[in-house]
Amino acid sequence: MAARMPRYRHVIWDWNGTLLDDLDYCIGVMNSLLVRRGLPLLDRARYHDVFDFPVRDYYGRLGFDPQTDSFEKLSGEFIAAYDARRGECPLHAAAPATLAAVQAAGLTQSLLSAYRHETLLEIVGHFGLTGYFCQLSGLADIYARSKVALGRAQLASLGLPPDELVLIGDTVHDLEVARELGVSCVLVAAGHHPAGKLRRHHDQVVPALSGLSLLPGLEALRPAGPPGGDAAPLSPQ
Ligand SMILES: [Mg+2]
Numbered sequence: 737m738a739a740r741m742p743r744y745r746h747v748i749w750d751w752n753g754t755l756l757d758d759l760d761y762c763i764g765v766m767n768s769l770l771v772r773r774g775l776p777l778l779d780r781a782r783y784h785d786v787f788d789f790p791v792r793d794y795y796g797r798l799g800f801d802p803q804t805d806s807f808e809k810l811s812g813e814f815i816a817a818y819d820a821r822r823g824e825c826p827l828h829a830a831a832p833a834t835l836a837a838v839q840a841a842g843l844t845q846s847l848l849s850a851y852r853h854e855t856l857l858e859i860v861g862h863f864g865l866t867g868y869f870c871q872l873s874g875l876a877d878i879y880a881r882s883k884v885a886l887g888r889a890q891l892a893s894l895g896l897p898p899d900e901l902v903l904i905g906d907t908v909h910d911l912e913v914a915r916e917l918g919v920s921c922v923l924v925a926a927g928h929h930p931a932g933k934l935r936r937h938h939d940q941v942v943p944a945l946s947g948l949s950l951l952p953g954l955e956a957l958r959p960a961g962p963p964g965g966d967a968a969p970l971s972p973q
Contacts, residue, residue, distance in 0.1 A: 744900055745844065745896060746901045748904070748919065749847050749869075750849075750910050751849040751859075754927055755827060755828060755928070756902060758927075760780070761825040762818070788929075789850070819855065830944065832863075834946075849944050850883055853875065860872060883910075887917050898918040901918040903920070904921075904922050906924050907923075917952060923940065924943075
């Protein structure tokens with residue numbers, strides 16, 4: 737491939753599923769709502785099949801009865817259950833070292849999350865990661881509709897040309913946001929969408945954060961320390 741190697745100055749990170757390893761946690765929380773209503777439970781395969789943005793449609797696919805359970809009621813119940821034990825949810829193991837490597841490479845970083853803004857600030861602080869980000873943006877409510885408008889505001893605030901930015905996320909919605917913003921995108925298949933689905937939409941997909949440094953323009957993101965064993969890209973360019 738003869739394309740000029742991109743040179744990024746800034747990484748926009750997604751949070752849930754990309755830096756935070758909350759896939760199984762989310763499945764468990766949603767199952768607590770489903771079991772109360774006698775509905776079929778989720779496992780990873782079914783979750784990966786039905787989860788998507790906007791999450792209102794995902795809730796519809798789970799079989800809830802809209803006559804008794806409005807989307808707003810279910811969202812409140814899900815977030816209350818999620819927040820009750822969210823401190824138990826870990827980061828992806830390579831997340832701190834990857835953020836440190838990006839910083840050491842001289843790139844700035846920000847967060848663009850569908851999580852409610854105040855909660856995002858709190859949880860990022862809980863992990864001691866706030867200092868890595870020049871901006872943290874979450875949505876104003878709990879309904880996770882879209883990150884596009886928030887991303888546009890973030891891009892304007894950063895004041896960088898779009899071709900100097902790369903967005904790193906774990907879902908097809910992250911790709912949609914990146915395309916709307918005109919920035920590059922890399923997807924990590926360790927979160928809320930499976931590798932196969934991501935690869936149907938995009939060619940820059942890695943199986944784990946440790947694979948990011950194998951992609952063109954991201955070579956500097958190799959975390960310091962002993963080499964990891966899961967760094968092979970799914971779709972080498
Ligand atoms: Mg995510």
